[in-house]
Amino acid sequence: MTTFPVTASILSEKELGNLVKDQYNLSGNFECKLFRTGLNHTYFISNAKNKYVVRVCKLP
Numbered sequence: 275m276t277t278f279p280v281t282a283s284i285l286s287e288k289e290l291g292n293l294v295k296d297q298y299n300l301s302g303n304f305e306c307k308l309f310r311t312g313l314n315h316t317y318f319i320s321n322a323k324n325k326y327v328v329r330v331c332k333l334p
Contacts, residue, residue, distance in 0.1 A: 284311065285330060294319055294328055 276293060279286045291306025302321045306328075310316040317328045 284308065284315065285317075287317065290317060290328065290330070291319055294326070300324075 278289050287306045287308055291304055294300065294306070295304055300319075302323070304319050304321045304324075306317055306319045308315065309318050309327075313332070315330045317330065319326045319328055
C-alpha cells in the first residue's frame with residue numbers, strides 16, 4: 275500500500291498525480307487538482323492535450 279501525505283484527510287494533489295502518472299504510464303506534464311470532496315473525492319488530472327477524472331473512495 276502507498277502512503278500519502280495528507281492535510282485534513284485530503285490526499286496530496288502532487289502525490290496522487292505522481293502515483294496516477296506512474297500507474298498508467300502517462301507521459302508529459304500533468305497537473306492534478308482536487309475538484310470535489312465528499313464521501314468520494316474527485317480529482318482532475320490534465321495536461322494541454324488530455325484530461326482524466328480520478329475518484330478516490332474510502333474503503334470500510
